[in-house]
Amino acid sequence: MPPLKSDPDDKEFMTTLAKGLSVLGAFGRQRPTMTLTEAAEIADLSRATARRVLRTLTLLGYVEQDGRSFALAPKILDLGFAYLSTQSWIDRATPMMRELSERLGESCSAATLQGNDIVYVARIPGRRIMSATLSVGSRLPALHTALGRIMFGFLDEAEIWRRLKSQRIEAYTPQTITDLQALYDRICADRAQSFSIADEELERGLRALAVPVLDRSGQAVGAINLSTHATRTTRNEMRQHFLPELKRIAEQVSSMTI
Structure with missing residues (x-):
């Protein structure tokens, strides 16, 4: 804190x-x-x-x-639920996320960006659970998650660098990107392609793909992802099979977001 x-x-x-x-x-x-x-x-x-x-x-x-x-x-939950109740995009996205998770058998999550962390606002665990301890309200370092990096891309350049320099970058796995310039370049590349993939950067075996949820001004209000084990799904398979599904949900939710 x-x-x-x-x-x-x-x-x-x-x-x-x-x-x-x-x-x-x-x-x-x-x-x-x-x-x-x-x-x-x-x-x-x-x-x-x-x-x-x-x-x-x-x-x-x-x-x-x-x-x-x-x-x-338990009364503290009143504050959290009050916030969630104002985020109507979460209510619209959750049923579609659940259907997608059940159909693909993978975890589907939604998060918002808070400082240098992502905060989970919806999570549908897959049948083949990984990171089972994650739930609504859980926080993870944004820079090393697909959800976080795709939202970072909607900040202006000065703000991205301010946040990059404001924290100690920790290597969670051998694949974790720790170089600030490399992280900045990855954020920009993800923004340009409108999706992000984090490949075993936060946890060994965990591969995730995320897309942004936009408001009508084109700013990211959140992001949704699908995560899988690296032995089950390749990066190319994620692009071919997961990306169109996530984009479909994000576009439907974004079109109804104020």
């Missing part, structure tokens, strides 16, 4: 609200529970401030306390 940032010239910025959100954002798959000390350290707050934030969130029902440990409460 990045340190809390504010603009001293913005008189309407609510520092207290930002501190509360920074504590909420500190919870995740790697930290399902935290002590007061851990929350203060990760959210870059004083212990006194973190205590007040956690006390408030507990009273509001968004956090639960068990002894010295704090964890998110």
Whole structure:
């Protein structure tokens, strides 16, 4: 979780609200529970401030306390579902994604771009499941996923480079692209061809193809993908069989997106 940032010239910025959100954002798959000390350290707050934030969130029902440990409460889902309910393209895409997944026997997912991560907003696991732990709300590094790279391509050049330089590039497999110029070139090439393939770059054996979902101004509001095991489907087969199917869904959804 990045340190809390504010603009001293913005008189309407609510520092207290930002501190509360920074504590909420500190919870995740790697930290399902935290002590007061851990929350203060990760959210870059004083212990006194973190205590007040956690006390408030507990009273509001968004956090639960068990002894010295704090964890998110089920009520936090209300915030996530509120966001999903405003993204009508997800509702339109999901039935088509499910039909495609069942017909091909592969996983089909949809995601949005948040900073340097993708966030899954819909996921239909295939019959031959890989990465079974992924679900709605899961986050992955955008640069090493087909979903992320195709959405990165809709950012302007300066913003792409800003995000590339703002993070430490980690090699997850021998195929992971770690050179910044090579990543930038791949993003541009994917944008030009309107699809992206990530070939065992994040996980050994995982091969995925993604296409963008566009609004009426031509900007990417999300992306959808099909993923398979590298031993089952070649890159050429993905282009021949997966790409037309994904483009069909994306075009139908995009045509109805405001």
